[in-house]
Amino acid sequence: xxxxxxxxxxxxxxxxxxxxxxxxxxxxxxxxxxxxxxxxxxxxxxxxxxxxxxxxxxxxxxxxxxxxxxxxxxxxxxxxxxxxxxxxxxxxxxxxxxxxxxxxxxxxxxxxxxxxxxxxxxxxxxxxxxxxxxxxxxxx
Numbered sequence: 103x104x105x106x107x108x109x110x111x112x113x114x115x116x117x118x119x120x121x122x123x124x125x126x127x128x129x130x131x132x133x134x135x136x137x138x139x140x141x142x143x144x145x146x147x148x149x150x151x152x153x154x155x156x157x158x159x160x161x162x163x164x165x166x167x168x169x170x171x172x173x174x175x176x177x178x179x180x181x182x183x184x185x186x187x188x189x190x191x192x193x194x195x196x197x198x199x200x201x202x203x204x205x206x207x208x209x210x211x212x213x214x215x216x217x218x219x220x221x222x223x224x225x226x227x228x229x230x231x232x233x234x235x236x237x238x239x240x241x242x
Contacts, residue, residue: 135164
């Protein structure tokens with residue numbers, strides 16, 4: 103059962119299992135929100151369970167647009183990577199341009215968590231890899 107007023111992270115923490123139909127419904131709701139953003143020229147750049155809220159009607163809402171950016175085309179945006187490392191796309195981890203595909207990658211990580219109730223595998227990156235990424239981002 104989805105609790106109202108919390109976030110997707112709360113659901114992940116409190117659930118022993120989430121029915122497949124509910125997972126599919128949640129992914130469709132998030133995709134609908136992303137489609138709205140992307141069709142209006144906005145890339146979220148920090149999609150993660152903490153930024154998916156449950157409204158009073160039980161519907162999911164994307165929140166936290168602090169690092170969102172407007173972009174001119176769907177292929178890339180000219181900004182350095184932003185967001186939580188656990189949900190960054192491979193392109194962003196390599197300091198390459200991302201865009202809509204990076205938001206979709208993040209949604210894939212969320213879908214993995216909904217199905218497995220475990221943090222996405224990217225969390226298992228070595229500290230060495232993360233340190234390399236952090237160092238190269240600080241040089242920009």
